[in-house]
Amino acid sequence: MKLLKVSGILFLSSSLLFGCADTDKTSSSEKEKVTDSSSSALSSGVTDDYKAYAIGEIEAFVKATEEFTNAVKNGELDQAKALYGPARVFYERAEPIAEVFGDLDPKIDAREGDVPDSEWGGYHRIEKGLWVENTTKGYEQFAEQLMKDVNLLRAKVDTVEVTPELLITGAVDLLNEVSTSKVTGEEDRYSHTDLYDFAANVEGAEKIYQLLNPALKKKDEQISNEIQARFSDVYSLLNQHKKGDGYKLYTELKEAEVKELSQAIDALAEPLSQIGLVTEAS
Numbered sequence: 001m002k003l004l005k006v007s008g009i010l011f012l013s014s015s016l017l018f019g020c021a022d023t024d025k026t027s028s029s030e031k032e033k034v035t036d037s038s039s040s041a042l043s044s045g046v047t048d049d050y051k052a053y054a055i056g057e058i059e060a061f062v063k064a065t066e067e068f069t070n071a072v073k074n075g076e077l078d079q080a081k082a083l084y085g086p087a088r089v090f091y092e093r094a095e096p097i098a099e100v101f102g103d104l105d106p107k108i109d110a111r112e113g114d115v116p117d118s119e120w121g122g123y124h125r126i127e128k129g130l131w132v133e134n135t136t137k138g139y140e141q142f143a144e145q146l147m148k149d150v151n152l153l154r155a156k157v158d159t160v161e162v163t164p165e166l167l168i169t170g171a172v173d174l175l176n177e178v179s180t181s182k183v184t185g186e187e188d189r190y191s192h193t194d195l196y197d198f199a200a201n202v203e204g205a206e207k208i209y210q211l212l213n214p215a216l217k218k219k220d221e222q223i224s225n226e227i228q229a230r231f232s233d234v235y236s237l238l239n240q241h242k243k244g245d246g247y248k249l250y251t252e253l254k255e256a257e258v259k260e261l262s263q264a265i266d267a268l269a270e271p272l273s274q275i276g277l278v279t280e281a282s
Contacts, residue, residue: 046211047162053207054097058157061090065150069143072126072136081130085193085246088123092200093207095177096170098153100160107149111187121145124188131190167208174205175269183262185250195247198261199238206231209272223271230268237264 064087071080091098091109099105106115108122121142129139181187182198209227217224237260241248253261 046215047164047167049211050167050208051097051160051162054094054160054162055157057090057094058097058154061087061094062150062154064090065147069147072130072143073140075136077130077134077136080126080136081191084123084127084130084191085188085196088193089196089200092177092197093204095174095201095204096166096208097157097160097162099173100166101153101156104149104153104156108146108153111189122149124190127188127190167212171205171208171272174201174208175265175272177201179262179265179269183258183265185258188250192249192251193247194250195238195241199247202231202234202238202265226271227268230264230271234261234264234268237261 064083068080068083068087071083098108106119106122109124110120110122111124112120112128114120123146126139126142126146129135129142178198178201182194182201185192185194187197188194209231213224213228237257238247241253241257
């Protein structure tokens with residue numbers, strides 16, 4: 001389902017976070033101990049910081065989901081529609097952690113056709129009711145179950161072991177989500193609030209980059225700067241589609257504007273795909 005377009009970044013898990021292999025046959029055991037110690041400290045610090053970030057996003061997601069589901073249960077159609085896109089932002093930023101729980105992710109975020117219709121619930125099930133049927137009636141039970149699942153996610157997230165591998169594949173998957181589903185408009189196919197998810201996935205990937213960047217800059221500052229520049233390009237385009245505190249409907253974008261966003265993501269993926277090769281060669 002997720003095509004790893006920037007799989008080269010996977011080399012980071014061994015080269016950036018654990019240090020390059022020691023090719024100096026004459027290195028002393030003391031030097032090896034120092035290297036092992038510093039790389040362990042780096043990986044621990046980075047993963048701990050990311051876990052704290054992800055937990056904060058999930059906690060915000062719980063609060064936003066409570067407001068959203070209350071609106072649905074109270075029959076506040078316009079309020080539920082207004083809260084839908086902003087509430088999902090927190091989940092999309094922390095998706096590398098949320099997706100660890102293979103049973104909960106589809107309950108919260110499955111799109112129509114991803115699971116059997118009898119099992120389909122969560123945000124997108126309610127989304128269809130709000131925009132296609134233009135009602136909250138009959139969706140109270142889905143709102144109740146969604147809130148239970150989101151609370152369970154928060155209860156479980158503390159148990160996740162955040163590894164360097166999870167971080168690296170997480171950054172890849174977040175960008176891949178943008179390039180394979182967000183940019184096509186299929187994620188929020190009823191509400192067309194895709195730009196909220198689009199931006200959140202990019203923000204989640206950038207957070208991982210920011211945590212890895214101090215080590216990356218020591219190995220190749222040029223690649224580090226290029227990645228940041230490409231992130232800035234994506235944000236510059238997204239800012240053009242801001243509407244108040246949120247974003248335009250995805251259907252309001254012209255074909256050329258969608259193409260610009262797609263090309264900007266591809267341009268970001270290119271330097272990301274080179275990081276592993278650069279660090280491996282250092």
